[in-house]
Amino acid sequence: MIEIQDIKKTFDGKPILKGISGKFEKGRTNLIIGASGTGKSVLLKCIVGLIKPDEGHVYYDGRDFTDADRNLKIEIRREIGMLFQGGALFDSKNVEQNVIFPLDMLTDMSKEEKLDRVNFCLKRVGLENVNKKMPSEISGGMKKRVGIARAIVNNSKYLFCDEPNSGLDPQTAIVIDNLIKEITEEFDITTIVVTHDMNSVMEIGDYIMFLYEGHKVWEGNDSNITESNVKELNDFVFANKLMRTIRKEV
Ligand SMILES: Nc1ncnc2c1ncn2[C@@H]1O[C@H](COP(=O)(O)OP(=O)(O)OP(=O)(O)O)[C@@H](O)[C@H]1O
Numbered sequence: 001m002i003e004i005q006d007i008k009k010t011f012d013g014k015p016i017l018k019g020i021s022g023k024f025e026k027g028r029t030n031l032i033i034g035a036s037g038t039g040k041s042v043l044l045k046c047i048v049g050l051i052k053p054d055e056g057h058v059y060y061d062g063r064d065f066t067d068a069d070r071n072l073k074i075e076i077r078r079e080i081g082m083l084f085q086g087g088a089l090f091d092s093k094n095v096e097q098n099v100i101f102p103l104d105m106l107t108d109m110s111k112e113e114k115l116d117r118v119n120f121c122l123k124r125v126g127l128e129n130v131n132k133k134m135p136s137e138i139s140g141g142m143k144k145r146v147g148i149a150r151a152i153v154n155n156s157k158y159l160f161c162d163e164p165n166s167g168l169d170p171q172t173a174i175v176i177d178n179l180i181k182e183i184t185e186e187f188d189i190t191t192i193v194v195t196h197d198m199n200s201v202m203e204i205g206d207y208i209m210f211l212y213e214g215h216k217v218w219e220g221n222d223s224n225i226t227e228s229n230v231k232e233l234n235d236f237v238f239a240n241k242l243m244r245t246i247r248k249e250v
């Protein structure tokens, strides 16, 4: 479980996160949602330690990451896998080299062990016989799969995905969402996904935190998100015509 307490962050005098708290449970897909520019990526970066919050604490299974000493920080970082917004594969490395990278950096496994693990993860995300392909030779959906394989290759306990299905068609997007959910449950990982895609919200939202102008204004799940009285949330959820039609029919 990951717990955040009163996270605050200001950039250039402009408050972006204004005190956010919440709990992200293990074995579930936890979503952070909200409009563009509302601070989702900044919050995710605060949680993984890419940005230092001005105030507040992040706990990984009770371990205080914010005030951790160097050794504990390294220990927790090794347990983190991240799928970056846009995929962020190394263009000059092939699929296998991309996925093996964290193992080269973080472990002293033998080459053979590493390749076994890489192939296991590639198979798990539905990719076989593409080890030698370059990122430019595979589709957007396959790139996301490679990104997911790389994020879990080091037996990650915590998986973070920033807009995992941006740039994908709606059907492929749902396949990728479901893959993240399945992996989360199968390996009992604590997963946090940042998204502004309502399809993802309805498909995989075990726990949903809605941000609005730097505040958490609602939390819940995919079955009660359409029933809230929070105006900012409803403006977000019912922004498209399809969702408005569904609301009328219920
Ligand atoms: N390193 C930074 N320095 C200064 N301002 C920043 C920095 N990173 C983010 N911001 C600002 O913080 C605000 C929130 O940005 P953030 O990237 O978290 O939005 P987001 O909710 O992830 O949006 P999107 O859905 O478009 O990805 C924006 O106004 C952005 O300009």
Ligand SMILES: [Mg+2]
Binding pocket: 040, 041, 042, 085, 162
């Ligand atoms: Mg973002």
